[in-house]
Amino acid sequence: MFALVDCNNFYASCERVFNPTLNGKPIVVLSNNDGCVIARSNEAKLLGIPMGAVAFQLKEVIEKHQVKVFSSNYTLYGDMSNRVMTELGKFTPEIEIYSIDEAFLDMAGFDRYHNLIEYGQKIKKIVTRNTGIPISIGIAPTKALAKVANRTAKKNPMFQGVCVLDSPEKITEILVKFPIEDVWGIGGRYAKMLNQQHQVNTAQDFINLSDNLIQKKMGVVGLRLKKELLGFSCLKLESISPNKQNICTSRSFGEMLKDYAPLSEAVATFASRCAFKLRKQGTCAKTITVFITTNRFSEKEPQYSPSCVVTLPTASNSSIDIVEYSLKALQRIYRKGYKFKKAGVIVSEIVPKDQLQTNLFENKNPKKHQDIMKSLDTLNNWYGREKVRLAATGTGRKWKLRQEFKTKCFTTNWEELMEVR
DNA sequence: TCTGGGGTCCTAGGACCC
């Protein structure tokens, strides 16, 4: 058995923990740069504010219904996520942290010693008590069914936040009413194809299709999903998260950038963040892609969205190397006369740092910057993120995000602790 | 004025090898 635990309206709930007067009120959390709505409280959902709605187009609804608006505060959400995951870890021998607000729990054999509904209720009560974050739980024999159970628990108040699917009868009862587009692994394209070409409207309709047809239209992924929905577990719990194969750091800018200097500072900053992420997972990268793009929404402005791939002589995770090569790439693609809205750096061809292939034609020691990077990370760990950084990343931060409605980092910064008077 | 930022896996087809 697997449990899927999902935090309800996670970012919105995080904001509420530190401001309980928001309970019962509609609130939304915006994406970086305050662009789109990426989280909504139930009250905001009821007002018809869709996921991904563009913030500035919602002005009327927000004013009319006194919707509270927040900028994203990932430092806060990340820390709250850690707290929730730590609590969940106490209820299972193995946990897979699936996303910032979701985790799979290994519940194998639990039904022999526990009533699963009661056990779920217990998890729910204790996590919410200890973190302030409300959660929903779905328990079932496969991951895909646990997802189904979780959604059922969340949508239907009758379940009080915990849904257990532990018999074929219960599973069928739910699947015949479960919309196909809500199934994990069925996105917009597949839902449309299944609806229109095969009259599939529910999860049950889907598992009634032949293996052959599913394999032909959706490959082995689709076939695996069918087995999972039938109760045959194909997806294991993955408690150890593998290293990333690609790492990307990109942002939209608070204001458009025309000149090379601020753009290069942004790219250098993103490059050093990629290098930091590489060091954190103990890997090096051999390839760097730099991209810049104009605002694709402003039709009157000239558009230009180039990218450039560079290969390092030897894979590296040194900020000095990654920044140097990223800036070389930027020089190749930068053109005067455009207003750039966004830039990003992607590092790929990632290898473990102790398995470096050295370069026959380069005399450089690949471990040259190892000590200085270690010192850099130690200092920043102690004094705060990016307190010590490369000069190329600049001091102006002309490109910084728009974050008009950001709350404080209540749980991670001594300077920003909550004041109680 | 204003439109997010990350990731993964699978498949088909082309080029090449012996």
Add this chain to the structure above:
DNA sequence: TCTGGGGTCCTAGGACCC
């Protein structure tokens, strides 16, 4: 009537997730 048969690697594109 009757095409050889077995591989690998790489890339682009398409689907999906949160």
